[in-house]
Amino acid sequence: MKPRSTRALLLGGSIAVLLAVLGAAAWLGYDGSADEADELFDARLATSARVLAVLAATQPPGDGRGPLVVSLPAPLEAAPHDEAGPLGHYYETKIAFQLIDSGGRVLMRSASAPEAAYAPLEPGFSTQRHGGRDWRVFSLRSGEHWVQAAERDDVRGELSAKLALAAVVPVIAGIPLVALLLALLLGYGLAPLAELARRIARRQPDSLAPIELARSTAEIAPVVQALNGLLARVQSAIARERRFTADAAHELRTPLAALKIHAQNAARAVSDAERRASLERMLAGLERAICLVEQMLALSRATAAAPVREPVSLREAVDDALDDALPALKERGVKLSLAADPPVGDFMVRGERDKLACLVRNLVDNAARYSPAGSSVRVELASVAGATRLAVCDEGPGIAPALRERVFESYYRIPGAPGDGSGLGLAIVREIASQHDASVAIETGDGGRGTRVNVLFRS
Amino acid sequence: MRILLVEDDELLGAGIEDALTRARYAVEWVRSGPLALAALEQGGFDALVLDLGLPGMDGLQVLRRARASGSLTPALILSARDSVAQRVAGLDAGADDYLVKPFELDELLARVRALERRLRGAARNVLEHGRLRLDPVSLRVTHDGEPVALQRREFMLLHKLLAAPGQVLTRSQLEEALYGWDGNVESNALDVHVHNLRRKLYPGVIRTVRGVGYVADPPA
Numbered sequence: 001m002k003p004r005s006t007r008a009l010l011l012g013g014s015i016a017v018l019l020a021v022l023g024a025a026a027w028l029g030y031d032g033s034a035d036e037a038d039e040l041f042d043a044r045l046a047t048s049a050r051v052l053a054v055l056a057a058t059q060p061p062g063d064g065r066g067p068l069v070v071s072l073p074a075p076l077e078a079a080p081h082d083e084a085g086p087l088g089h090y091y092e093t094k095i096a097f098q099l100i101d102s103g104g105r106v107l108m109r110s111a112s113a114p115e116a117a118y119a120p121l122e123p124g125f126s127t128q129r130h131g132g133r134d135w136r137v138f139s140l141r142s143g144e145h146w147v148q149a150a151e152r153d154d155v156r157g158e159l160s161a162k163l164a165l166a167a168v169v170p171v172i173a174g175i176p177l178v179a180l181l182l183a184l185l186l187g188y189g190l191a192p193l194a195e196l197a198r199r200i201a202r203r204q205p206d207s208l209a210p211i212e213l214a215r216s217t218a219e220i221a222p223v224v225q226a227l228n229g230l231l232a233r234v235q236s237a238i239a240r241e242r243r244f245t246a247d248a249a250h251e252l253r254t255p256l257a258a259l260k261i262h263a264q265n266a267a268r269a270v271s272d273a274e275r276r277a278s279l280e281r282m283l284a285g286l287e288r289a290i291c292l293v294e295q296m297l298a299l300s301r302a303t304a305a306a307p308v309r310e311p312v313s314l315r316e317a318v319d320d321a322l323d324d325a326l327p328a329l330k331e332r333g334v335k336l337s338l339a340a341d342p343p344v345g346d347f348m349v350r351g352e353r354d355k356l357a358c359l360v361r362n363l364v365d366n367a368a369r370y371s372p373a374g375s376s377v378r379v380e381l382a383s384v385a386g387a388t389r390l391a392v393c394d395e396g397p398g399i400a401p402a403l404r405e406r407v408f409e410s411y412y413r414i415p416g417a418p419g420d421g422s423g424l425g426l427a428i429v430r431e432i433a434s435q436h437d438a439s440v441a442i443e444t445g446d447g448g449r450g451t452r453v454n455v456l457f458r459s
Numbered sequence: 460m461r462i463l464l465v466e467d468d469e470l471l472g473a474g475i476e477d478a479l480t481r482a483r484y485a486v487e488w489v490r491s492g493p494l495a496l497a498a499l500e501q502g503g504f505d506a507l508v509l510d511l512g513l514p515g516m517d518g519l520q521v522l523r524r525a526r527a528s529g530s531l532t533p534a535l536i537l538s539a540r541d542s543v544a545q546r547v548a549g550l551d552a553g554a555d556d557y558l559v560k561p562f563e564l565d566e567l568l569a570r571v572r573a574l575e576r577r578l579r580g581a582a583r584n585v586l587e588h589g590r591l592r593l594d595p596v597s598l599r600v601t602h603d604g605e606p607v608a609l610q611r612r613e614f615m616l617l618h619k620l621l622a623a624p625g626q627v628l629t630r631s632q633l634e635e636a637l638y639g640w641d642g643n644v645e646s647n648a649l650d651v652h653v654h655n656l657r658r659k660l661y662p663g664v665i666r667t668v669r670g671v672g673y674v675a676d677p678p679a
Contacts, residue, residue: 253539254468257561261474264564265481278477285470415514416491420469 007186014182015175022171030164037159041151042125045138048097049149053142056099056108071111094152096135102144118148127153192220200227208235240303248296251411251422255292259285288420295424298358299410302431307352314347314356314388314457315340318379321360328365333373336364341382349388349457351436359432362425363392363453369419370396370451388457395450404442429455460575460595460618461503461636463532464488465495465518466510471560475508475537475567482568483598483614485639492516499525499532503635505622506574507534508567511549519552526553533574537562572596579622586621589678591660593621607659612637616652620665620675629672 072092079090096113100106104117119128119137128135134153139146192213199211210228213220262285266278322336329336340347349356360379367377375395382389399407399414406412408430411423426440433440438457445452462479466472467490479486487504489495492515499507499521511518522534535556536549546557555577556570572584572595586593592601598614600607609617619636620628628636634649645651653665653673666674 250539250541253541253560254471257539258468258471258474260561261471261478261564261567265474265477268481268564270481274477274481278474281470281473288470416467 007183007190010186011179011182015179018175018178022168025171026164026168029167030160033163034156034160037156041136041156042138045125045136045149045151046140049138049140049147052097052099052149053140053145053147056145056147057143067106067115068108069111070108091155094155096150098146098148098150100146100148102146107145113148113150117146118150121146189217192216196220196224196227208232208238244296244300244303247411251292251296252289255285255289259289291420292422292424295422295428298362299424299428299431302355302358302428302435307355307432307435309350310352311348312351312353312356314349314381314390315345317353317356318360318381318390320353320357321364322379324357324361325364325368329368329377332368332371334368334371335374335376337376337378339378339380341380345381345383347381347383347388347390349436349438349459355432356436359429359455360390360392362429363455366421366425367392367394367396367451367453369421370394370417372396375450386459388459390455390457391452393445393450393452395445398444398449398451399442407442408440429453460505460615460622461485461487461639462506462508462571463495463498463504464508465490465492465513465521466508466537467491467513468510471510478564478568479508479571482571483595483611483618484571485615485636487639490514492518492521495521496524499530500528502530502532503632504532505578505636506571507532508571509534509536509554511536511538511540519549522549522552522554533577535567535570535574537567575622586618588621588624588664588675591621591664593618602660609659610652610655612652613656613659616649617656617660620673624675624677627668627671627674633672 073087076085076088076090076092079085079087081090083090093112096110096118098106098110098113098118099108100117100121104121106115106117109115114130118130118135119126119139121139121141123139123141126137126139128137128150130150135150136153136156137148137150139148192215195213195215196211199213208231210231211224213224216224259282262278262282266275266282269275269278318338322338326336364377364379371377371394377395378391378393380389380391380393382391403414407414408426410427412427413421413423430440433455436457438455441454441456443452443454444450460483462484464472464475464479464486466475466488469490472488472490476486476488487498489498490513492513494515495509495513495518496516498504509518509522513521518536518538522536525532533555534553535558536554537558537560538545538549539560540546540549541559546559549557555574558567558570575595576582576584584595586595590603593614594600595618600609600614600617615637616633619633630649637649637652653667657665664675666676668674
């Protein structure tokens with residue numbers, strides 16, 4: 001379906017409303033002026049009748065031989081309809097009178113009046129049909145006589161219509177002008193919208209710079225603002241993806257180089273012992289590359305989507321994580337303990353169980369990785385002053401205070417750190433924590449040795 | 460030939476060490492910047508294979524300091540940093556070559572041989588000495604075109620001597636070239652290898668310089 005044009009809607013709507021208002025004004029004007037004209041004309045009819053009555057009383061006309069007919073000068077019959085001449089006015093043909101005696105005989109009449117009485121001899125105003133026309137008649141009794149003054153009805157209508165038309169015509173003539181002006185104003189007002197459309201259409205897909213319009217309006221500005229907000233978010237998401245890809249490509253180089261060289265060493269080994277040694281190192285390299293890729297994906301997943309915010313038991317998330325981490329702990333000869341305060345609590349927080357388990361697993365993996373054999377790793381859950389605290393403590397070498405912030409950076413490993421960690425564990429921890437409105441801090445471990453990582457979930 | 464390998468990644472370092480050792484180089488492997496610098500100051504290396512991201516001191520800094528203090532050891536940088544700017548910075552810091560990880564083993568070995576050629580100002584890998592011919596690519600030695608079967612250390616010793624004809628090499632230089640720092644060297648092991656080489660080739664190929672060491676005199 002073709003979308004409706006706002007411009008046509010506004011233009012059409014405005015003109016329709018204008019026409020309706022004009023129509024109402026014309027009708028009201030016509031109606032009002034018709035009423036006023038009626039009153040005036042009626043009064044004049046009555047006055048004319050009264051003057052005739054007085055004249056008839058003082059000088060009774062006629063000689064009994066027939067009615068006296070007051071005729072109009074002949075040229076007046078052919079005079080222009082709307083011009084007063086030296087002899088009178090054409091409209092006199094539309095005005096009539098009769099003088100009638102008590103017996104109903106017409107004593108005197110104007111030429112335009114009929115020979116018989118206009119109306120029954122009853123005092124007052126009435127409307128009569130005569131000669132195919134409506135006449136307004138005023139009957140007045142004066143002694144022996146009746147006077148009937150009459151006027152064609154259409155004279156009055158003509159006056160009212162002309163008055164109303166005179167008020168409406170100039171406005172109607174102005175409508176095209178108003179329409180043109182409206183169209184121009186609308187065009188001017190909507191121009192920023194057209195410019196916005198052009199700018200978006202001309203965009204290259206890789207151009208995510210904010211859109212700036214030469215001229216804006218209160219209606220367009222929020223659209224541009226919202227669009228620029230979206231562009232900024234898309235840009236930062238793309239930048240994050242690019243950084244992830246670039247980082248991944250860089251960080252995979254050394255593990256892949258190691259894999260390759262051991263594979264090549266195995267291929268050109270001159271003895272079984274040499275070949276076996278190279279293959280074993282290759283397997284270790286594969287193991288490491290797999291761990292690295294898994295951590296990269298974990299970080300990518302943690303970064304990509306906001307967690308579901310539903311009530312979840314931190315204790316259950318810890319249980320999930322420890323199930324996964326236990327074999328590695330056992331292999332390293334590291335003991336694990338879990339302490340909860342209060343001992344039977346669910347430690348409810350809002351978030352996503354899988355992500356929280358991933359956070360705990362990374363903390364425990366890290367603790368185990370740097371723990372000497374025979375030492376222990378302790379996981380604590382505690383309710384403290386309106387918050388829930390998760391802590392993972394180890395008895396390893398600890399982290400120097402100067403490095404306690406840097407270790408959260410992606411791929412950062414403390415120089416000379418043993419083992420082949422990915423440098424992503426704590427970055428994953430921080431990402432998941434911040435998504436759950438939790439803070440992460442590294443402290444010196446209990447008793448002044450090792451590391452203690454506190455994760456504080458505000459309720 | 461003796462190579463200093465500086466690489467903090469255990470697995471990759473082990474792989475390179477294996478590969479270089481099998482190509483009959485004596486390899487000294489250190490895992491941090493300061494240790495690399497100390498080894499370079501001590502000297503005695505024919506080539507340096509250097510990683511850049513190192514604990515303690517960045518590889519570029521190691522190289523700049525070594526060059527500032529007069530080290531001439533040809534250096535090959537081995538790094539994951541692959542941008543043009545990074546490669547330029549590496550070469551300008553004093554490296555002779557730059558290889559981006561991951562790399563082909565053959566290419567690494569070829570580039571190490573190029574460093575050796577640079578060290579002795581030669582255009583060819585093959586070392587010729589009178590009727591002797593030593594090929595460091597195929598690891599073969601011929602005498603008048605006839606192949607001579609040499610033990611690993613005998614090959615390394617001959618390679619070291621032929622690479623610097625006419626130059627007297629001290630016993631400790633030669634022992635380091637054969638065993639590195641941590642080899643258990645019997646006091647007369649070097650003499651045994653020299654004896655075997657003379658027996659397998661011809662007696663005059665290596666001349667003893669009393670109280671100093673040995674020299675392969677340029678053929679007349």
